[in-house]
Amino acid sequence: MANNIYRQLHEQGLLNDESYERLQKKESLNLFSVHWELNLLLYTGVLLLTGGLGTLIYKNIDTIGHQAILALIALLCIGCFYYCFKHKAPFSSQKVASPNTGFDYILLLGSILMVTFFGYIQYQYNLFGNNYNLAALIPMVILFFVAYRFDHLGILSMAITSLAVWMGISVTPKTLLLIGDFNSLTLIYTYLLLGCILLAAAWLTERFQFKKHFRFSYQNYGTHVTFIALLAGFFHFFEHAYALIWATVILSLAGYLYRDAYKNHSFYFILTSVLYGYIALCGLSIRILELFAIKDIGGFYLLLLLIISSTIGLIFFLINTYKNLKSDDHL
Amino acid sequence: MIIYNQLWLNNLRVVKKLRDDYEDGYIGKGEFLAIKQHYPVGFYKPRMVGVIGFFILTLFALTLSLALLSLIAAGGNFAGTPYWTLFLCIGCYACLEGMTKANNYFHSGIDNALLYYTVGLANTTAFWIVGFFSNDQSGLLPAFILLTLVYLYLTLRFADLLMAAGTCIYFFCAVYFTWAKLGGFGMATMPFIMILAAAVAYYILNLLNKKSIVINYINCIAAGRLVAIVVLYLAGNYFVVNKLNNLLKNLDDSHTQVQLGWLFWLWTILLPLALLATAIKNKDRLFLRTGMALSVAAVFTFRYYYHLLPVEVMLTIGGTILLLLAYTIINYLKQPKKGITYTETRKANWEKLNLEGFIIGQTMGHAHQTPAKSQSPFGGGSGGGGGSSDSF
Numbered sequence: 001m002a003n004n005i006y007r008q009l010h011e012q013g014l015l016n017d018e019s020y021e022r023l024q025k026k027e028s029l030n031l032f033s034v035h036w037e038l039n040l041l042l043y044t045g046v047l048l049l050t051g052g053l054g055t056l057i058y059k060n061i062d063t064i065g066h067q068a069i070l071a072l073i074a075l076l077c078i079g080c081f082y083y084c085f086k087h088k089a090p091f092s093s094q095k096v097a098s099p100n101t102g103f104d105y106i107l108l109l110g111s112i113l114m115v116t117f118f119g120y121i122q123y124q125y126n127l128f129g130n131n132y133n134l135a136a137l138i139p140m141v142i143l144f145f146v147a148y149r150f151d152h153l154g155i156l157s158m159a160i161t162s163l164a165v166w167m168g169i170s171v172t173p174k175t176l177l178l179i180g181d182f183n184s185l186t187l188i189y190t191y192l193l194l195g196c197i198l199l200a201a202a203w204l205t206e207r208f209q210f211k212k213h214f215r216f217s218y219q220n221y222g223t224h225v226t227f228i229a230l231l232a233g234f235f236h237f238f239e240h241a242y243a244l245i246w247a248t249v250i251l252s253l254a255g256y257l258y259r260d261a262y263k264n265h266s267f268y269f270i271l272t273s274v275l276y277g278y279i280a281l282c283g284l285s286i287r288i289l290e291l292f293a294i295k296d297i298g299g300f301y302l303l304l305l306l307i308i309s310s311t312i313g314l315i316f317f318l319i320n321t322y323k324n325l326k327s328d329d330h331l
Numbered sequence: 332m333i334i335y336n337q338l339w340l341n342n343l344r345v346v347k348k349l350r351d352d353y354e355d356g357y358i359g360k361g362e363f364l365a366i367k368q369h370y371p372v373g374f375y376k377p378r379m380v381g382v383i384g385f386f387i388l389t390l391f392a393l394t395l396s397l398a399l400l401s402l403i404a405a406g407g408n409f410a411g412t413p414y415w416t417l418f419l420c421i422g423c424y425a426c427l428e429g430m431t432k433a434n435n436y437f438h439s440g441i442d443n444a445l446l447y448y449t450v451g452l453a454n455t456t457a458f459w460i461v462g463f464f465s466n467d468q469s470g471l472l473p474a475f476i477l478l479t480l481v482y483l484y485l486t487l488r489f490a491d492l493l494m495a496a497g498t499c500i501y502f503f504c505a506v507y508f509t510w511a512k513l514g515g516f517g518m519a520t521m522p523f524i525m526i527l528a529a530a531v532a533y534y535i536l537n538l539l540n541k542k543s544i545v546i547n548y549i550n551c552i553a554a555g556r557l558v559a560i561v562v563l564y565l566a567g568n569y570f571v572v573n574k575l576n577n578l579l580k581n582l583d584d585s586h587t588q589v590q591l592g593w594l595f596w597l598w599t600i601l602l603p604l605a606l607l608a609t610a611i612k613n614k615d616r617l618f619l620r621t622g623m624a625l626s627v628a629a630v631f632t633f634r635y636y637y638h639l640l641p642v643e644v645m646l647t648i649g650g651t652i653l654l655l656l657a658y659t660i661i662n663y664l665k666q667p668k669k670g671i672t673y674t675e676t677r678k679a680n681w682e683k684l685n686l687e688g689f690i691i692g693q694t695m696g697h698a699h700q701t702p703a704k705s706q707s708p709f710g711g712g713s714g715g716g717g718g719s720s721d722s723f
Contacts, residue, residue, distance in 0.1 A: 035674065041657040311391055
């Protein structure tokens with residue numbers, strides 16, 4: 001079937017001879033790649049092995065001793081980083097391809113071991129005392145350094161997470177939703193600060209063309225953290241006149257990020273900024289309806305109708321935006 | 332039968348194929364653009380992010396709309412009957428038809444949401460009418476037959492994967508309940524009948540797979556084949572047979588013997604291996620992945636009945652074996668053997684998204700929270716162990 005398509009295209013003059021020959025060769029080779037499957041096998045193997053060994057050590061901790069395990073972790077960690085420094089590619093402010101397939105995984109293993117080492121030593125021996133700040137700061141600095149030096153997006157995500165831990169919160173989305181306590185104002189302001197720092201980092205990355213491909217990670221974490229903090233603030237002051245200020249900030253930030261995303265052709269960020277803005281608008285209209293004391297069933301109907309029609313409007317607005325984006329897009 | 336524009340479907344197939352070739356560097360940009368212009372596709376189909384966003388928004392709007400309608404109707408006698416859901420179902424389907432035709436949606440998220448809402452309401456109606464919700468489960472059969480037909484129609488109309496899988500699942504349910512009507516004899520021979528039904532279904536789907544008449548439904552057929560293979564395996568799996576047998580004879584779980592046990596053990600262990608062997612021979616990715624998944628099921632089944640070693644020893648040994656196996660195969664396939672290779676011939680689409688960083692942040696982020704929280708008895712050191720407990 002594929003060959004028919006190629007022949008047809010070739011006859012119509014849409015494929016030149018050289019491409020046609022290449023494609024035919026590819027079809028006749030009919031290579032079957034088991035890359036994904038073998039990688040899955042490898043990954044499962046590592047997971048089972050570490051799980052098994054971890055449990056074995058855990059059950060025999062009395063005979064092995066903490067120092068031996070710490071020494072083992074440190075040794076492995078140093079080994080990983082030694083390998084990485086030996087095989088490193090020269091630093092550049094642009095994207096750097098990793099020297100070989102295994103490199104990224106060894107770097108990742110080293111980083112995880114390093115973080116584990118610090119966590120372990122703090123838990124078991126209380127090395128930093130009650131100075132938790134310091135215990136979180138050191139791994140974070142190392143992680144940021146490693147992420148930039150070796151150009152690793154995964155480690156950058158770890159570094160951003162540990163920045164959040166260092167600021168006294170966890171930015172991991174799972175925890176953000178599950179055990180997030182949005183009632184305390186200090187937490188909200190900390191989140192807000194963190195989000196702003198991340199958004200600023202995203203902007204600076206782009207502005208100075210320094211590791212430009214890191215921008216997505218900063219922007220992604222930054223957008224969600226800032227908006228969630230802002231919404232938490234909005235609902236915290238829901239009954240209060242301050243709510244209006246929070247809503248204004250949310251809407252203007254959403255507007256700014258929308259324009260920015262539109263410029264960068266990122267439908268993902270258009271979607272997030274529009275959705276967060278929409279949530280704020282919904283909250284605001286509920287509040288206004290409440291103020292005018294429409295509390296009987298009629299008010300409820302009105303609210304439902306409002307939300308339904310605005311959601312449908314939102315869908316059509318997004319469809320249009322997507323079409324406009326696509327007409328600029330040449331592929 | 333299919334709702335979509337036939338010419339555009341053909342064009343889409345060409346463009347999709349050539350887009351892959353362009354991204355892999357087989358053809359130049361100019362060529363691809365010319366082909367795209369020559370084979371216009373007028374469907375509205377956003378990328379993955381857009382599809383998910385539209386899907387969620389449409390679900391939200393639909394839920395609220397139906398809630399509002401139900402609320403308005405709640406005063407009358409009509410709203411408390413299955414005919415109300417049937418009415419809503421028909422309304423949804425009308426919207427789906429109208430909007431898909433008017434706006435040329437093609438699996439764009441909006442039509443998906445409408446479609447799934449329609450079948451959800453159809454399911455509710457069918458089960459409500461046959462009395463599923465009033466604990467009278469004797470007459471389920473008509474619902475299964477009806478739903479098989481509804482799903483089949485929707486599959487043919489919208490070429491949707493989930494509809495195709497649903498058709499197969501309801502078909503097997505219908506077979507099961509029909510045979511169960513035979514009473515004790517029916518239940519005793521159930522595994523064989525299900526194996527037979529799955530084999531026949533698979534055979535027919537496989538025959539269809541090569542016909543040009545189903546060219547728009549290739550993915551649907553793959554979904555159907557997948558369901559058929561899984562049913563084929565489960566019907567003869569020792570664990571499933573054992574549990575059904577106990578259920579039938581009102582025995583508790585301490586009974587682990589069934590008649591013809593050796594046959595079911597052979598089936599449990601050998602079928603995944605046979606799938607893997609066939610996959611390698613025919614270069615069939617569906618078989619390969621299903622075979623891998625079913626091998627895991629076989630291991631779990633075996634482990635359920637025979638505790639040879641403690642869990643952690645088994646994990647360690649299993650992990651080592653898997654690592655060695657993968658390493659050996661990768662080394663062996665450095666040079667392609669018989670058309671099979673370890674090198675990537677295509678980059679999977681999801682690899683272009685920045686998912687890796689996100690997932691690593693998710694799973695590893697907890698490792699260094701422990702100093703502040705000190706909840707885990709083992710501190711950060713059990714990061715690996717924590718990961719395994721999820722998977723095991």
